[in-house]
Amino acid sequence: MKQLLTGKQMKQADTWSIKEFGMESLILMERAALCAAQHIMSVQKPGCVFIMCGMGNNGADGLAMARILSQNGWSVRIAAIGQIEKATKEWLYQKSLLDKMEILPVQYFYESDDKDEEEYRSALSNLYVPAQVYVDALFGVGLSRKVSGVYRAAIEEWNEHKKKCGAYGVAVDICSGLDAKSGQVLGAYVKADVQITFGYGKVGQFLYPGASLSDQTITCDIGMPNEAVYHVDGFPFNCLEKSDAKDWLGSRCLWGNKGTFGRVVIIAGSSGMAGAAYLSALAAYRTGAGLVDIVTPKCNRLVLQQLLPEAVLHCISEISEISKDEDEEQLAYLRNEVLPKAKAIVIGPGLSTDTLAKKLLDMVLEWNRSQNCPIVIDADALNLLAMRTNIDHAEYLGENVILTPHPGELGRLMNSSAKEAAKNLLYFAEELQKKFGCICVCKDARTVILTQKNRYLNLTGNSGMATGGSGDVLTGVIASLAAQGLSAERAAVLGVWLHGAAGDEAAKEKSPYSMIARDLADGLSKVLIQISRKKV
Ligand SMILES: NC(=O)C1=CN([C@@H]2O[C@H](COP(=O)(O)OP(=O)(O)OC[C@H]3O[C@@H](n4cnc5c(N)ncnc54)[C@H](OP(=O)(O)O)[C@@H]3O)[C@@H](O)[C@H]2O)[C@@H](O)CC1
Numbered sequence: 001m002k003q004l005l006t007g008k009q010m011k012q013a014d015t016w017s018i019k020e021f022g023m024e025s026l027i028l029m030e031r032a033a034l035c036a037a038q039h040i041m042s043v044q045k046p047g048c049v050f051i052m053c054g055m056g057n058n059g060a061d062g063l064a065m066a067r068i069l070s071q072n073g074w075s076v077r078i079a080a081i082g083q084i085e086k087a088t089k090e091w092l093y094q095k096s097l098l099d100k101m102e103i104l105p106v107q108y109f110y111e112s113d114d115k116d117e118e119e120y121r122s123a124l125s126n127l128y129v130p131a132q133v134y135v136d137a138l139f140g141v142g143l144s145r146k147v148s149g150v151y152r153a154a155i156e157e158w159n160e161h162k163k164k165c166g167a168y169g170v171a172v173d174i175c176s177g178l179d180a181k182s183g184q185v186l187g188a189y190v191k192a193d194v195q196i197t198f199g200y201g202k203v204g205q206f207l208y209p210g211a212s213l214s215d216q217t218i219t220c221d222i223g224m225p226n227e228a229v230y231h232v233d234g235f236p237f238n239c240l241e242k243s244d245a246k247d248w249l250g251s252r253c254l255w256g257n258k259g260t261f262g263r264v265v266i267i268a269g270s271s272g273m274a275g276a277a278y279l280s281a282l283a284a285y286r287t288g289a290g291l292v293d294i295v296t297p298k299c300n301r302l303v304l305q306q307l308l309p310e311a312v313l314h315c316i317s318e319i320s321e322i323s324k325d326e327d328e329e330q331l332a333y334l335r336n337e338v339l340p341k342a343k344a345i346v347i348g349p350g351l352s353t354d355t356l357a358k359k360l361l362d363m364v365l366e367w368n369r370s371q372n373c374p375i376v377i378d379a380d381a382l383n384l385l386a387m388r389t390n391i392d393h394a395e396y397l398g399e400n401v402i403l404t405p406h407p408g409e410l411g412r413l414m415n416s417s418a419k420e421a422a423k424n425l426l427y428f429a430e431e432l433q434k435k436f437g438c439i440c441v442c443k444d445a446r447t448v449i450l451t452q453k454n455r456y457l458n459l460t461g462n463s464g465m466a467t468g469g470s471g472d473v474l475t476g477v478i479a480s481l482a483a484q485g486l487s488a489e490r491a492a493v494l495g496v497w498l499h500g501a502a503g504d505e506a507a508k509e510k511s512p513y514s515m516i517a518r519d520l521a522d523g524l525s526k527v528l529i530q531i532s533r534k535k536v
Pocket residue numbers: 014015018025026028029030032054055056057058059061086088138139140141142143144145146147148151172173174198222
């Protein structure tokens with residue numbers, strides 16, 4: 001399992017390593033600089049390197065790299081941007097070593113009151129020499145506010161000159177301007193070929209738009225003690241990898257029957273929305289559930305019977321078509337005959353928010369109070385949940401309930417907008433988890449999964465999955481895994497991973513442009529072949 005930290009957590013891990021564990025700061029720095037310099041030397045023959053440094057320890061890393069590269073035959077040019085009064089003690093130490101080498105002039109560029117950004121840029125332009133490698137050591141995890149003035153000009157010049165001379169761009173630790181927690185860019189930002197990041201990857205490097213700032217992020221071990229990660233506020237973000245997916249999926253019992261592999265009940269679809277029920281049920285079957293029941297309005301009977309004859313259909317009447325008694329009767333049938341057989345329930349895809357849908361959600365939530373059955377709440381059921389303003393929202397849904405909102409639904413659940421939710425996905429996810437106390441799968445280009453105790457970030461998937469029905473498929477995958485016996489937490493995390501990996505398979509075949517939700521079901525089969533164990 002790969003672990004990621006926010007910038008604040010990284011600084012806490014650094015501080016603990018230095019102050020409590022007793023690891024010298026300069027030892028960590030030397031390893032960091034050596035690692036970044038070695039990467040450069042492994043991809044390029046000695047030539048000219050241009051290094052843009054700030055006054056913090058990220059800049060100090062840049063100075064240490066200058067020393068190492070120079071000793072290895074590189075011609076080095078350094079531009080130090082900022083005020084020397086702000087230089088850290090490590091920075092001054094690295095500079096003192098460069099002074100002893102007498103071959104590495106550091107050109108300083110200060111902030112002054114009488115220049116505007118254009119003037120900064122034209123003045124800076126003379127410092128940025130043509131080079132085969134451009135290094136960005138302006139800001140690391142210490143970036144604390146929006147980039148402006150001389151710093152913004154320095155970053156823009158760096159990007160422009162790098163492009164002009166076709167240089168290989170290396171960002172030290174993190175692209176300057178990128179927020180290490182949110183993945184948002186603060187004003188201006190460096191676009192590099194690679195980020196050489198130290199100790200742990202930073203969450204912001206994997207969330208969008210941050211994840212698009214470099215082609216590659218390489219994590220270097222700089223000798224930080226392993227325990228450091230346990231001395232940070234909150235929890236690190238875990239990222240499931242293929243080997244973990246394989247472990248979590250386990251083996252399929254060779255002598256099982258359809259009862260062994262769980263029964264999923266999917267409450268989905270409304271007039272014109274049979275497809276949502278179909279995709280959820282198809283995905284549940286394709287992920288290995290033994291039996292899938294679909295509860296849906298009568299109007300969907302024919303189409304679902306034709307599309308997925310393997311499913312068991314329970315067709316219900318719209319409230320307007322039946323009497324009050326008949327309505328009670330059909331709900332009692334679902335409560336007494338259908339739900340008790342479920343090993344996992346999905347409610348919401350294409351359900352609508354009408355009175356019947358509301359009654360169905362109430363029934364499932366009531367069921368949840370007395371039963372220990374994993375429930376995936378998605379789409380319209382989330383919208384209905386958001387509308388329940390007259391109840392105490394701190395109502396505890398329990399650790400077996402999985403909410404799967406996209407940014408629009410997340411915004412509604414938190415009385416905000418889709419735009420705000422997408423921009424502050426981590427914050428919104430944390431607040432949602434606190435509000436409902438359940439497992440929150442906040443879907444976006446990078447999906448965040450939060451439980452009471454753990455935080456996960458999913459790294460599979462691609463832009464082709466931003467297509468109608470993709471979320472319906474996810475509900476079926478998660479419920480299927482839960483029905484087969486995985487804990488709700490593992491079902492959610494592995495389900496999101498599988499769904500993304502299936503999307504990656506679909507994109508290979510169809511391209512992200514033309515893949516559609518149904519292709520994810522084919523992708524699921526391919527991924528499951530790769531991660532299934534051959535033997536029990
Ligand atoms: N032992 C260790 O700790 C190790 C640390 N390591 C390295 O250290 C890095 C962290 O170093 P760091 O904490 O010194 O922060 P860093 O990223 O250099 O930035 C701080 C400077 O930027 C400035 N500044 C910030 N925002 C600004 C803005 N918008 N606009 C303008 N200025 C702004 C800020 O100024 P101030 O806010 O004080 O005005 C300050 O001068 C880390 O990423 C890794 O590379 C590795 O060597 C491994 C060992």
